[in-house]
Amino acid sequence: MADSGKILTALFVGAAAGAAAGLLFAPDKGTETRRRLAGAAQDLADQATDRWEEGKTALKNVRDRVTNGAEEIRDKAENRIDSLKNKANDLAGDARNEFNSARNRASNV
Numbered sequence: 001m002a003d004s005g006k007i008l009t010a011l012f013v014g015a016a017a018g019a020a021a022g023l024l025f026a027p028d029k030g031t032e033t034r035r036r037l038a039g040a041a042q043d044l045a046d047q048a049t050d051r052w053e054e055g056k057t058a059l060k061n062v063r064d065r066v067t068n069g070a071e072e073i074r075d076k077a078e079n080r081i082d083s084l085k086n087k088a089n090d091l092a093g094d095a096r097n098e099f100n101s102a103r104n105r106a107s108n109v
Contacts, residue, residue: 012044016041016044019037019040020040
């Protein structure tokens, strides 16, 4: 992820430098060159803003997926714990019943 950010940054810087060099060496009037430079700078700023928003959206989507996954795991774990508690209680009740039954049989002997 960091590498792609470096690549995009290098791409933007290279594009800006190329555009600026091209405009500076173009045979236009100074006012026209400055206008074109300002337009190119605004285009780059708009592209950077768009990429920033795309990155924020992508991060939010990842965060949401991780959060949902964690909640799902937590819910499954809670359900499994409840199931195991119920099973343990059932087994304890069965053991109590067997013990009482054996005690009754022993007292009748």
